[in-house]
Amino acid sequence: MTRRLASFSFAKRVPSTPSIGSTTVTKPDHIHLSFGFAAPHLFPIDQLSVSAAEAVTLHGRKALQYSGSGGPGKILKWIQNRSLVHGINAELNQILVTYGSTQGIDLATRILVDPGDHVWVESPSFFSALQAFRTAEAVITSFPIDEDGVRVDLIENALLEAKRNHKPIPKLVYTMPTYHNPGGVTLSVEKRKRLAELAETYNFYILEDDAYSELNFTGNKYPPLYTLIPERVIYLNTFSKIIGPGLRLGWLIADQHVIDKVRLLNLGGSIGVFTQEILAQLLENFAFQGHVDSLSRHYRKQRDVMAEAIKESFGEHVSFHLPEGGFYIWLRFDDHVNTSEFLQDAANRGVSFVDGKSFFVKPEGYQYARLCFSYVSEEQIVRGVKILADTYFAYLNNPVPS
The missing domain is CATH 3.40.640.10 (Type I PLP-dependent aspartate aminotransferase-like (Major domain))
Structure with missing residues (x-):
């Protein structure tokens, strides 16, 4: 017997929570430049x-x-x-x-x-x-x-x-x-x-x-x-x-x-x-400062690899601020670019990122993208940025109709 329940009204203050940056992709070979995660091999297991x-x-x-x-x-x-x-x-x-x-x-x-x-x-x-x-x-x-x-x-x-x-x-x-x-x-x-x-x-x-x-x-x-x-x-x-x-x-x-x-x-x-x-x-009994220094050295190298990969793959098509620490590089494209429009294509090709609009109060920021360099390997960073650049150039040649 199938139950037929009436619709239920949840509290209006609970917002909708869409997936951010294709983070639901689970393919083993997918490159997650969207994940703001720490590097698992650096955990003090x-x-x-x-x-x-x-x-x-x-x-x-x-x-x-x-x-x-x-x-x-x-x-x-x-x-x-x-x-x-x-x-x-x-x-x-x-x-x-x-x-x-x-x-x-x-x-x-x-x-x-x-x-x-x-x-x-x-x-x-x-x-x-x-x-x-x-x-x-x-x-x-x-x-x-x-x-x-x-x-x-x-x-x-x-x-x-x-x-x-x-x-x-x-x-x-x-x-x-x-x-x-x-x-x-x-x-x-x-x-x-x-x-x-x-x-x-x-x-x-x-x-x-x-x-x-x-x-x-x-x-x-x-x-x-x-x-x-x-x-x-x-x-x-x-x-x-x-x-x-x-x-x-x-x-x-x-x-x-x-x-x-x-x-x-x-x-x-x-x-x-x-x-x-x-x-x-x-x-x-943990050498905490030494641990933190090790993390900083590793993530700095990851940042530098990503920065070079971006310059190599995107050329003058993007700009970014080189961070002094943390996990992220914030890409800016030309104002006419909407990163949300090639988000899914990038995921289909094997790389995820977070489109800019997710970080703004108003409907804006479409020309931005957040890339995380902490979670993936250096090889994945280079390959992922190249895939993302290929996706972007394909988008330029075949823009999504407005």
């Missing part, structure tokens, strides 16, 4: 195996309880000490472990933003953050980036205009200031200082997503925005890029008012306490 065994044998009975054993406390202390390397001085009670930095975006949005409140973002911006703001029913305004990060001068002009005309001031400004996803740019020190001053003057929070900051290819140092105005910055980071994304562990640092509000949303107790126990065992 042997050390994690030992750490997992120690977590079970030494602390298993307590670590498997709701509150866990000593691991969560050790992780907080490790985060506190590592943050000092980057100039962040935070008390232990100002640090919360999260399910990756993306949960930190969600938590910060939920405590700060009511429906109709204003959130300002970079253009382009991280698509999962945009989804969080849309789910919160925020009014989202975007500001372009240049080679020195977001145009803080345009943010300042918009704030002046809003105050002059009695328009809403943003509750939240979201930024990825260091090795931006997808733009690859880094916010200059001067812009960081000015944005911090604006947050103080106009009384809004900055949500600082610092997920890629450890992957530094140049040695240049940039102060986290948190160090400039800790009372108005919610700082996010993650173990996903530096240990392994499957751990699903990140952290949030903020003033006590924010932390107290976030704790009220934490209905399920502590985050992944047994996973924290394993990670604590790893970090206790």
